[in-house]
Amino acid sequence: MIEILVIGIGSGSPVHLTEEARLAMNQVDVFLVADKGPSRSDLATIRRELCAAVIDHDRYRFVEVPDPARDRTSDDYDGAVQDWHAARVATYADILAADLPAGGTVGFLVWGDPAFYDSTIRIAAELSGDVRVIPGISSxxxxxxxxxxxxxxxxxxxxxxxxxxxxxxxxxxxxxxxxxxxxxxxxxxxxxxxxxxxxxxxxxxxxxxxxxxxxxxxxxxxxxxxxxxxxxxxxxxxxxxxxxxxx
Missing domain, CATH: 3.30.950.10 (Tetrapyrrole methylase, C-terminal domain)
Structure with a gap:
């Protein structure tokens, strides 16, 4: 069985991380991080630095996942976003099947709080696994x-x-x-x-x-x-x- 942790990390600074989030991060085997290209590589770096600062073991690993392209020209905004989310779900499902075939814990590190204008909870709910959400400090x-x-x-x-x-x-x-x-x-x-x-x-x-x-x-x-x-x-x-x- 795969456990999916959707973890709010606030600004990405260790001092803004809740104790619940820190404990959850220490349980993760694989962190999935959307790769949005070289112009946003800082975002992945901040996540890596946060994990290095608060996780007390080295058994976790990062998998950077190329983010599927989103159609920003469509007149059907909701449909385009749903298609984008579906492509993300399919990509993440393939990675989980390959990286955690025997089960384990996967983590998504979400800026701010996952409850505000973020798709991660919806995407996690479409994956095969038990989902737990840890709130964070919002923007x-x-x-x-x-x-x-x-x-x-x-x-x-x-x-x-x-x-x-x-x-x-x-x-x-x-x-x-x-x-x-x-x-x-x-x-x-x-x-x-x-x-x-x-x-x-x-x-x-x-x-x-x-x-x-x-x-x-x-x-x-x-x-x-x-x-x-x-x-x-x-x-x-x-x-x-x-x-x-x-x-």
Missing amino acids: LQLLAAAHRIVLNQIGQPIHITTGRRLLAEYTPDLGDVLVMLDGDLACEDLVPLHPDLQIFWGAQLGLPAQALAAGRLAEVIGDIRATREALRGEHGWVLDTYLLRQP
């Missing part, structure tokens, strides 16, 4: 801590969405809005309609390269774009999130 929590803010105003709601859906959904009645997966900074298009809207933004949260910005969206969006490009140029990737708040 939303790190964002709030870095800016020393509460994510909602008194008695008000929080709305969590993605950059792809932001413009269609946004209204001040939503309360504070947390936005994830916004590679194009769609929030800039809200400036003409909501000129006083505030933003609390953070990238590479919890890592040495952490960058923050806060203020009126209209005034700081240019600096945020420039910082994102600088981070991408230096590291090959950017992981960021932000909170939008009416004053």
Whole structure:
């Protein structure tokens, strides 16, 4: 029997790892890591360094798996994502059959917390094995801590969405809005309609390269774009999130 551990690792820093996650990592025989190409090799390196820092034996191993291509041109977004997930499941199933034929424990190390806009739990559920999920510190929590803010105003709601859906959904009645997966900074298009809207933004949260910005969206969006490009140029990737708040 194969046991599958989906482990939230927060920012990838050992100090942000929960004790439950550390114990779970010490049980893993094989870590499966999606290989997203040389531009994102840092992401695999951070995972390897985290394991070296917290695992107290050398019996585990890493298998880097070339990530299947995702169709980003399709008008059927949900269908394209489901096809991508199915291709991942098939790839991982082949590797588990070859690497753990007699059973064992496989681990997936997930940035932040696996509950927020991440496909790993869905993919793990399609594999043959017992699935256990270990929560991690999310980027939303790190964002709030870095800016020393509460994510909602008194008695008000929080709305969590993605950059792809932001413009269609946004209204001040939503309360504070947390936005994830916004590679194009769609929030800039809200400036003409909501000129006083505030933003609390953070990238590479919890890592040495952490960058923050806060203020009126209209005034700081240019600096945020420039910082994102600088981070991408230096590291090959950017992981960021932000909170939008009416004053």
